Amino acid sequence: MKIFTTNADVRFEEKEAEFIHSPSREFKLIKVYPKETRQEILGFGGAFTEASAYTYSKMGEENKRKLLALYFGEKGNKYNFCRTHIQSCDFSLGNRAYVEEDDKELAAFSIEKDFEYQIPFIREALKFNKDMELLASPWSPPAFMKTNNEMNNGGKLKEEFYDAWAEIFVKYLQAYAREGILIKRITIQNEPNAVQTWDSCQFTGEDERHFACGHLKGKLEAAGLGDVKINCWDHNKDRIVERCEEVFTDEKALQDISGIAFHWYTGDHFEALQCIRDKYPDKELIFTEGCVEYSRFAAAGQTQNAEMYAHDIMGNLNAGMNGYIDWNLLLDENGGPNHKGNFCDAPVMCDTAKDFIDVKQSFYYIGHFSRFLKPGARRVLVSRYTDKVDCGGFVNPDGEMVLIVLNRTAEAQSFEIMVEEKICAVEIGPHSIITACWKE
16 A cells, blocks of 8 residues: 655655454544446536636746646646636626627637636647647626626626627637637636626526526537536535525436536535435536635645645535536646636645745645546445545546545544455645555
């Protein structure tokens, strides 16, 4: 067995350990059940926002290569499942739409602005991993399609523009495909329950169902894009149960909508996620956004931020999550750019003036999942003796077993990993995370 440890002082420190035969152990066990398999893991990644792409463009050539290797390289976090945005979001340089004002026929549709920063960044990442999968989300339709006539401050999509907005999705997917960028998943609306001062648009559960099933799915199929998976919600876990009850009211919704996307900003709510996994076992559950907001966590230290990431990833996985996508891959020294001042932290921050990369502890904590869990891995049952540690167990497609343990306490925790009648003694230091890997 190989055990990799990360904390404030070390990064993936490696050591060897061995199992011994001992069927009679009963206390201080973390039991792993390889035959008790659960959901499939799609992968891990972050978001190619315009802010991240712009920040990347401002770095020197050597640091650009380093950034790509950090996230997508074989010795980095091996990201394979990422997100981008349709039109603009808060982490864009400003509001922008793919069509001109009052262009109801979509005659002037263009993704030209995406070529400046986002598309080049995505292309470079694809050179490291050509099989990387992408999910795209919209923050707002064009202003003229909305009830408030602006991209910011909420508002709703006017009924008369449901077809036109669905057609923009199609044109966007086709335009990106022509550039060699295949987007296999979309969400209906980012944070449809929120009115934000930046790009936002409100959808009820009924609105999401009506748009997806009555307009978007048909447009996708007519364009030969029927395999693109539609995800609903794309908002916080605390209302995920209620939203799914509103969306999945008939067989067509269950057939047309493939998954449920969710964010972390209202806390754990792992029980709500488990409810959705149990209620809709064939749906993909995809975490699509989470970040350390300066408005709430400005005083938090790196260890606290890293543990917040790992605790949420672990809890979501144990509740049935299939894929995990962090928010901005990169941000500048100010936590932006952001056209509404909604600054935040990212696992990798860049001082664009000094051409300096600051890799946060959270990056390595995420890596304890993304570096070791391969696409197609399955979660396995893990039973722990105490709530002083968070645990998750997995089996990779090649049969390799992976156990991840997080210790958020100020004391070392000693235990034995037990698999059938074999045990391995392990100690995890205070405020540390470990990943243990072995083959049966």
